Amino acid sequence: MNIIAWVVLGLLAGAIAKAIVPGDQGGSWISTLVLGVVGAFVGGSLHTFIQTGTLQLAAPGLSIPGVFIAVLGAIIAIYLYGLVAQRNI
Template structure:
């Protein structure tokens, strides 16, 4: 059951991050899920120690962990945009 919740929450986080970064038209459902989950890993590695919380990948489904996962997904999309276009939008 946690796996399904992880996929759904990762998809929502990826979708919200793509809306913020204006890449929503380029991404589908699968890419939103991947961005949400990989962004949560990135957020856990970079941002979780700063905020003192976990991420959705650590089975911590609190508001602070979702925020850190969201920020990680936004950072991931910034990095992708930087390499794809040569500038961050």
């Protein structure tokens, strides 16, 4: 997948995931892009693991199922980041 498709998939998946997850994730469009790309890798890797039983670094293509997988991965990434970066005020 070329770089423009990665940018589009990352922005789309990150924006949808930030809209779904309650709370304030903050950040700019660049953090949304990074979240979406990380989510695409997380979701694609989990999808490959469920289908084949092998753990591989994979990412979905720019399609409706690919965006769905990337959004699920981005939601998982938001949740994991929230666990790691938990602040006690």
